[in-house]
Amino acid sequence: xxxxxxxxxxxKVVAISGEIDMYSSPELREQMMNLIGQRISNMLIDFRxxxxxxxxxxxxxxxxxxxxxxxxGRLRFFGIPxxxxxxxxxxxxxxxxxxxxxxxxAINS
Amino acid sequence: xxxxxxxxxxxxxxxxxxxxxxxxxxxxxxxIISSTFDLDELLTIVMEKAKGVMNAEACSILLYNKETKxxxxxxxxxREKATSExxxxxxxxxxxxxxxxxxxxxxxxxxxxxxxxxxxxFQEADNITxxxxxxxxxxxxxxxxGLIGVAEIINPKKKEYDLEVLxxxxxxxxxxxxxxxxYKDAIERERLKQELEIASSLQKSFLPDSPSFSKALITVSxxxxxxxxxxxxxxxxxxxxxxxxxxxxxxxxxxxxxxxxFMAKIISDFRYAAGAExxxxxxxxxxxxxxxxxxxxxxxTATYLIIDAFAGILDISVAGHxxxxxxxxxxxxALSVDSGPPLxxxxxxYLSERVTLSRGDRIILLTDGVFEARNKKGHMIGFGNLxxxxxxxxxxxxxxxxxxxYVRDFSKSVEISDDLTIVEVGYGYEGAQHx
Numbered sequence: 318x319x320x321x322x323x324x325x326x327x328x329k330v331v332a333i334s335g336e337i338d339m340y341s342s343p344e345l346r347e348q349m350m351n352l353i354g355q356r357i358s359n360m361l362i363d364f365r366x367x368x369x370x371x372x373x374x375x376x377x378x379x380x381x382x383x384x385x386x387x388x389x390g391r392l393r394f395f396g397i398p399x400x401x402x403x404x405x406x407x408x409x410x411x412x413x414x415x416x417x418x419x420x421x422x423a424i425n426s
Numbered sequence: 427x428x429x430x431x432x433x434x435x436x437x438x439x440x441x442x443x444x445x446x447x448x449x450x451x452x453x454x455x456x457x458i459i460s461s462t463f464d465l466d467e468l469l470t471i472v473m474e475k476a477k478g479v480m481n482a483e484a485c486s487i488l489l490y491n492k493e494t495k496x497x498x499x500x501x502x503x504x505r506e507k508a509t510s511e512x513x514x515x516x517x518x519x520x521x522x523x524x525x526x527x528x529x530x531x532x533x534x535x536x537x538x539x540x541x542x543x544x545x546x547x548f549q550e551a552d553n554i555t556x557x558x559x560x561x562x563x564x565x566x567x568x569x570x571x572g573l574i575g576v577a578e579i580i581n582p583k584k585k586e587y588d589l590e591v592l593x594x595x596x597x598x599x600x601x602x603x604x605x606x607x608x609y610k611d612a613i614e615r616e617r618l619k620q621e622l623e624i625a626s627s628l629q630k631s632f633l634p635d636s637p638s639f640s641k642a643l644i645t646v647s648x649x650x651x652x653x654x655x656x657x658x659x660x661x662x663x664x665x666x667x668x669x670x671x672x673x674x675x676x677x678x679x680x681x682x683x684x685x686x687x688f689m690a691k692i693i694s695d696f697r698y699a700a701g702a703e704x705x706x707x708x709x710x711x712x713x714x715x716x717x718x719x720x721x722x723x724x725x726x727t728a729t730y731l732i733i734d735a736f737a738g739i740l741d742i743s744v745a746g747h748x749x750x751x752x753x754x755x756x757x758x759x760a761l762s763v764d765s766g767p768p769l770x771x772x773x774x775x776y777l778s779e780r781v782t783l784s785r786g787d788r789i790i791l792l793t794d795g796v797f798e799a800r801n802k803k804g805h806m807i808g809f810g811n812l813x814x815x816x817x818x819x820x821x822x823x824x825x826x827x828x829x830x831x832y833v834r835d836f837s838k839s840v841e842i843s844d845d846l847t848i849v850e851v852g853y854g855y856e857g858a859q860h861x
Contacts, residue, residue, distance in 0.1 A: 319494075339681050346722075372658075372679035372725075379679075379771050380723030407794075408727055408746040409767040 320348050326424055328359030334366030337374030345374070349381045358390050361423050365396035375410065382414065391415065395423040448591040451479055455595060459602040463609035469501040472599050476579055479595070483581035484557065487603075488519065488526050490573045497526055497576060517551050524548025525564050526576040533573070535565040535593060565596040569604035625656040625686040632660055632693045639663050641671050642735035643785070648849040649826040651834075657845035658685035658726075659793045660693060664700055669735045672700050673851055675791040676728035677747065679768075688724050692717070696730075706730040706743035710769065710776035714745070717770030725770040729791055731851070738783035738853040743776050745769045748797070748809070751790040751816055752781070758817045760809075761789070785854030788825070790816065795844035796829065799837045807836055823857045826850050 318341035321332045329352055337345060352360060362378070382392045395417040397405065405411045417423035455475050462468050473485040486502040497519040519527045528546045529536050539561050541547040552559055560581050567574040577596060629652055638647040646663050658678025666672050674696055678685045692713075699712040709730055717726060727747040733740045742750070742761070746768035749760040766776045783789075797812040815832050822828065826848040833846055 372677070373681065376679040376723040376725060378723070379725055382771075383723065407748065409765050410746065413767045413771050 318344065320345060322348065322352070325361065325420070328361055328424070329357050330361045330363055330420070332363035332366065334368075336369040337367060337377070338369065338371045339373040342373045342377045346377045346380065349377065350384070353381060353384045353390070356388055356390065357385075360385065360390065360392050361420065362392070362394045363396055363420070364394055364398065364401065367398065367401060370401055370404070375408075378414065393417060393423045393426065395420050445591075452591060452595060452598070455479075456598055459598060463606050465603070465606040465610050466501075468602055468606045472577075472602065473501050476577065476595070476599075479584075480563070480579045480582035480592075481584045482579045483583075485580065486578045487567075487575055488530075488578070489575040490530060491518075494518075496520055497530055500575070517554065519548065524551075525562060526578060529564045529566050529576050530573055533566045533568060535563070535589075535596070537563050537589075563592070565593070567596065567600040567603060569600050571604070574600055574603055574607075621683050622654070622656055625683045626652055628683075628686040629656055629660075629689060632689050634661070634663060639665075641665060642669060643738065643854045644671050644733060644735045645852045645855060646671075646673060646849065647824075647826055647852075648847065649830045651830055651842070651846045653681075653795070653842050653845050656683075656686060657681050657793075657795060658689060659795065659845035659847040660689050661791075661847055661849050662693065662696065664697070666700070666732065669737070670732050671735050672706075672730065672732050673791065673849060674700070674728065674730045675747065675793065675847060675849055676726050677793045677795075677845075677847075679723070679725050684722075684724075688720065688726075692726060700730075705778050706732055706741050707776045707778040710743045710745055710766070711774075714766075714769045714774055714776065718773070720770045725768040727768045727794075731789070731791075733783075733851065733853070738785070738787070740781045740783055740789070741778045742781065743778045745776060748792060748794050750792075751813065753788040753790065753816070753820055754784055755786070756817075756820055758813060758820055760813065783853040786856070787853050788855055789851040790825065790829075791849040791851070792829070793845060793847045795842070795846045796833055796848060798844065799833045799842060799846070800840060801836055801838075802840055807833065 318333060318335035318337060323330045323332065331349065333345065335341070360381070378392070385392050393415040396419060397416060405416065415426065417426060458471055458475065459468060462471065469487055473487060476482070477485040484502065487500050488497040489500045491498055499517055521527050522531045525536060525538065525544070525546050525548065538544050541559050541562055563579040563582060565577050567577055577599060633650060637649065638645070640646065648661055650659060650661065658680060660676050660678070662674045664672040676692065678688050678692065695713060695716050699709045703709045703712060710728070726745070728745045729742065729747040729750060731740055731742040742763055744763045744765035746765060749763070752759055752761045761781065763779045764777055766774045797807045797809045799807050815829065816825065819825065819828055829848050830846055
């Protein structure tokens with residue numbers, strides 16, 4: 318898994334590539350919680366290059382979501398590949414996270 | 427008879443004395459670096475020795491990260507501790523970048539008397555740390571499995587040294603570092619193995635003592651196969667007041683000890699809630715509230731059903747868990763229930779739905795490990811294929827075991843990465859009609 322953090326219109330875009338699983342999620346958690354520690358008001362997660370996510374990876378985002386809600390921040394996802402989207406729909410996680418097709422829709426929401 | 431050799435040439439004597447001194451240092455260092463398998467301790471010893479031998483201002487080791495394909499500062503010894511910390515935190519190099527990158531790429535030792543005259547010199551490190559590099563000796567650390575990293579001796583005051591001896595020394599360093607890596611990996615593997623054994627026995631202790639249970643017209647049978655990494659599957663059945671019976675299945679996020687410990691809390695909270703509440707939705711609402719403070723974003727997908735053991739009336743509530751299969755006659759369908767999200771994430775009002783079973787009907791509850799199992803080619807079974815398999819074997823008995831065998835057969839020669847749990851609830855079900 319690789320993580321690239323960039324800026325976009327006042328928010329942070331976290332672009333992830335590869336697999337988010339029990340081995341790689343601690344690194345993702347460290348980077349996300351570091352941004353959350355700075356009270357980032359908008360965080361967008363770019364899923365376009367994510368090939369796989371397991372429940373450890375989802376739990377990392379749940380922790381991020383809860384932490385951001387505490388101070389009024391927003392966590393948004395975009396570019397989720399179809400296979401991963403099916404997991405999100407099947408588990409009703411599409412009712413938990415804000416999910417958008419592309420970065421513009423996510424920013425303008 | 428051996429000839430006596432008289433050495434009169436003072437130059438030769440000098441050279442020999444130097445060799446002997448160098449070999450003394452070599453054997454001393456070899457003994458020291460062979461005395462520890464602790465990677466951090468070893469790297470520090472190696473750098474201190476290299477610094478001492480060359481009378482250098484600073485020394486550093488950059489280790490090659492095979493995943494990121496970058497060189498990362500692991501140890502830097504200089505007078506200023508802060509400089510070492512900055513290097514470790516902030517600076518990584520690509521292969522080919524800077525002197526260390528060049529050395530790693532070409533796998534050649536490089537001795538530069540004045541770095542300012544060398545275009546390969548990476549100024550950034552000095553800019554960030556405030557350290558001034560004047561001269562450098564950089565050597566690749568090559569082990570049995572290829573590149574380990576690069577050792578740098580910075581601003582060595584000693585101008586006269588035996589290059590051959592230095593190269594032998596570097597080779598010693600590389601072998602010692604590689605051995606320490608192997609040792610660290612072995613210790614880590616052993617620790618993980620022990621943790622997984624603890625998690626596995628913890629997980630087993632939370633599940634019902636017997637894989638089958640019956641009350642009036644209801645029979646329940648379960649199959650649970652924990653994965654090597656120990657996932658977070660759990661199931662439970664309860665004999666409730668009146669003619670009722672409760673059946674619960676869940677899947678905790680994550681794996682290993684963390685998931686097993688969270689399961690302990692879930693099982694005790696569930697049993698308490700199931701005793702206190704009358705309907706599945708009330709149990710789910712209570713559990714959602716209890717898990718909302720779970721650490722590290724942990725959550726639970728679950729299905730809970732309460733069934734009247736005489737009338738076959740079933741109330742069911744679902745929290746982000748895969749659908750159950752309803753077998754009635756030869757027909758198999760996914761039970762369509764309005765599901766809420768997994769428990770412990772957001773405030774939610776969960777609902778129950780009612781289904782009336784006919785005698786001979788069965789409900790199959792399962793976890794996602796069943797249909798997300800993969801084969802050698804990386805293909806998943808998929809929910810649709812699982813339904814098809816059940817349809818093809820609907821008239822046979824021991825369905826939970828047959829499904830588990832089907833998954834194992836599909837994933838043969840691939841390690842099953844998630845737990846499998848299959849629970850069958852039969853209402854007036856007499857068992858297999860044949861087979």
